[in-house]
Amino acid sequence: MLQVEKITDDGAGTSGSGTRTDEWSDCLRLIAENQDRAAFTRLFRHFAPLMKAFALSGSTLSANHADELVQEVMLKVWQKAGGFNPDKAAASTWIYTIARNCRTDLYRRLQKFDTPLSANDVAENVETEEAFMALHQKRSGERIRQLMGELPNDQAQILAKVYMEGKSHSEVAAELDLPLGTVKSRVRLALQKLQIQFDRKNHA
Amino acid sequence: MPKFHPELDMLTDYSAGTLPLAQAACVSIHVTQCDHCRRLTSQLTDLGAALMESLQPEPVGEDQLDAVLARLDEASPLEYDRKVRSADGTPGILQRLMRGDFSDLTWKNVGSALRISHLNTGDPQHEFALYHIRAGGRIPEHTHRGSEMTLILEGGFSDAEGSYHAGDFIFRKPGDVHAPTALQSEDCICLAVLDAPLKFTDWRFRWMNPFLKLRTA
Ligand SMILES: [Zn+2]
Numbered sequence: 001m002l003q004v005e006k007i008t009d010d011g012a013g014t015s016g017s018g019t020r021t022d023e024w025s026d027c028l029r030l031i032a033e034n035q036d037r038a039a040f041t042r043l044f045r046h047f048a049p050l051m052k053a054f055a056l057s058g059s060t061l062s063a064n065h066a067d068e069l070v071q072e073v074m075l076k077v078w079q080k081a082g083g084f085n086p087d088k089a090a091a092s093t094w095i096y097t098i099a100r101n102c103r104t105d106l107y108r109r110l111q112k113f114d115t116p117l118s119a120n121d122v123a124e125n126v127e128t129e130e131a132f133m134a135l136h137q138k139r140s141g142e143r144i145r146q147l148m149g150e151l152p153n154d155q156a157q158i159l160a161k162v163y164m165e166g167k168s169h170s171e172v173a174a175e176l177d178l179p180l181g182t183v184k185s186r187v188r189l190a191l192q193k194l195q196i197q198f199d200r201k202n203h204a
Numbered sequence: 205m206p207k208f209h210p211e212l213d214m215l216t217d218y219s220a221g222t223l224p225l226a227q228a229a230c231v232s233i234h235v236t237q238c239d240h241c242r243r244l245t246s247q248l249t250d251l252g253a254a255l256m257e258s259l260q261p262e263p264v265g266e267d268q269l270d271a272v273l274a275r276l277d278e279a280s281p282l283e284y285d286r287k288v289r290s291a292d293g294t295p296g297i298l299q300r301l302m303r304g305d306f307s308d309l310t311w312k313n314v315g316s317a318l319r320i321s322h323l324n325t326g327d328p329q330h331e332f333a334l335y336h337i338r339a340g341g342r343i344p345e346h347t348h349r350g351s352e353m354t355l356i357l358e359g360g361f362s363d364a365e366g367s368y369h370a371g372d373f374i375f376r377k378p379g380d381v382h383a384p385t386a387l388q389s390e391d392c393i394c395l396a397v398l399d400a401p402l403k404f405t406d407w408r409f410r411w412m413n414p415f416l417k418l419r420t421a
Contacts, residue, residue, distance in 0.1 A: 037273065044269050049261030056262060067268060074272045079280035089246075096253035100221040108225075115225060115326025121297060122228040124219065124235050124245045137243065141250035148254050163220045163252045164259065169213055184213055191212070196247045 024091035031081040044074055047092075051099050058165035061106070069106055073099045088134045090141050097123060103166070144194045155190035158183055206238045206371035214375070215241065219248035226330035230355050230397045233295045234373040295357075298395070301325065301332075306393065309334065317341025317386070331398045337361060337386040345383035350399035352376040359392035361385060 027043040030036035048070050055066035076098050084094050101119035108115065151159070161172045169187070173180040210218070210231055217223045218231045235241045294305060301323040302309055311319040319336040337343060339359070353375050360369040361384040368374060376382065386392040 035276075037276070040276070041269065041273075044264075044272065048264040048268065050256055050259055052262035052264050053259040054256050057259070066262075067264075070264060070268060071272050071275070075275055075278070078272075078276055090250065090253065092257055093250050093253040096256045097249060099256070100252065104221045113225075113326060113328070116301065117225060117229060117297070117325060119221060119228075121300075122225065122232045123221075124232065124242065124249060133243065137246050137250075140247050141253075144247065144250050145254045145257070148258060159251070160255055162216060162222070163255045166220065166222045168217060168222055187216060188212065191216075191248075191251075194251060196251065197244065 022086075024095075025084075025086040028077075028081045028084045028091055028094075029086070031078060032084065040074075040078055043077065047077075047095055048074055054099055054164060055103060057160075058167065061103075065106065065110070069099075069102055072106075073102050076102065088137070090138065093141060107166075140195070140197075144196065147194050151190055151193055155186050155193070158186050159190055162187070205240070206234065206369075206373065208366075208368060208372040208374055209238060209241050210234065210373050210375065212244075215245055216248055219245050219252060224327055224330055224399075226325045226327035226332040226397045227353055229297055229301075229325055229332065230353050230395055231373070233297060233357075233395065234355050234371065236295065237371045238373075298323075298334075298357075306334070306336075311336065315344060318343055329399055331396075333396050333398075335392075335394050335396050337384070337392040337394075339386055339391050340388045342385040343383060345381060347381045348376050348378050348398075350378055352380075353397040355395045357393045357395055359390040360387045361392050361394070362387070 024043060024046070027036075027039040030039035031043070051070045051073050052066050055061050055069045056063075061069065073095075077095055080098065084091065101123055104119035107113075108119075148156070158172055158176075161167045161175070162169070167175070169183050170180055172178075173183045176183070214223065214227075214231065215235075218228055218235075223231060235245050294302075299305075309321040311321045313319050317338045318341065320333050321336075322331065322333045325332045334357075335343075335354075337359075343361075354368075354373070356368050356370050356372050356374075358370055360367060360372075362368065363382040363384040365382070367387070
């Protein structure tokens with residue numbers, strides 16, 4: 001166990017984003033353990049503007065709704081901080097998941113979508129069970145962040161439309177006036193460059 | 205470990221949060237049961253976070269921060285633990301939608317081998333239903349006007365393209381024709397998510413189509 005923690009530290013130390021990532025993990029720990037409002041304020045100042053940019057991507061939400069979303073997400077971050085496990089996920093991935101789920105729920109509320117399920121109910125569980133896999137995941141997350149800057153524009157643009165603007169592959173194809181196959185193959189190329197593993201046969 | 209999995213673009217949409225609710229519910233059950241898809245999804249979620257971090261930040265006023273600080277003492281809402289499986293292995297999300305177990309559901313017989321029970325996810329574009337196929341039973345040949353997503357919960361079935369077991373995820377595109385037969389050894393229970401009603405091509409079963417009208421309510 002100790003060994004694993006040591007490796008984790010080394011992993012964070014060698015990556016450029018390591019220290020920053022740890023700063024946000026520390027904030028979440030301080031919030032969970034001490035209800036530390038100063039730590040929350042630091043987290044807010046960094047993430048709320050990103051959250052607002054995320055809310056406004058795709059431009060279907062009004063500025064009021066975007067503000068409402070920012071508040072809701074940050075309040076959830078405060079309330080759920082105790083459930084964050086720094087060995088299993090990066091702080092920003094954990095926060096992104098909350099923002100994504102809240103945005104989806106807000107869209108559904110605005111469309112008067114009546115459902116017993118929340119986006120969180122059908123979301124992945126970012127926690128992996130074994131320590132070895134958790135470490136592997138954290139490394140891969142760091143690698144993805146590093147390699148992101150090297151993606152060609154046309155690939156980065158499509159990923160941003162899918163993830164940030166919440167568009168389906170066919171919506172992206174229509175918007176960019178590209179064949180659907182081109183959009184799909186650019187996504188695949190991008191994921192390959194980011195070394196997101198996809199080595200299985202039955203994925204057609 | 206399951207052998208058949210969602211395609212990469214479906215997992216990408218899933219981790220981007222854009223998959224329609226009924227489909228996302230089905231994919232989430234597979235992901236919970238499949239180590240490989242769980243790892244892949246986790247990487248795809250890291251990608252989403254990295255994209256969010258590279259956005260151009262939008263200014264947020266101090267009044268917004270004050271507004272949140274003022275609300276920090278609010279009680280947290282209770283959350284349902286969706287990951288818990290019941291003793292019989294039923295995925296948490298299904299337990300919630302079923303409000304009981306498989307035997308508490310209202311089943312509609314379709315032919316002699318198939319029973320269907322619809323669950324309400326609230327997704328207006330997709331039907332979300334449990335299919336119970338008797339051991340050795342054959343589903344009449346049908347074609348899809350829309351897509352059909354199937355996740356095997358118990359038992360298994362085979363069709364012209366292969367045989368599938370618990371945890372396997374199968375996605376049929378519009379126009380695909382198939383006639384699955386449940387394994388001889390045990391009944392098969394699967395979850396099916398349809399975005400348009402099934403249409404039976406076998407004339408003997410055509411009269412049944414009204415029963416299979418897309419139901420989302
Ligand atoms: Zn899988």
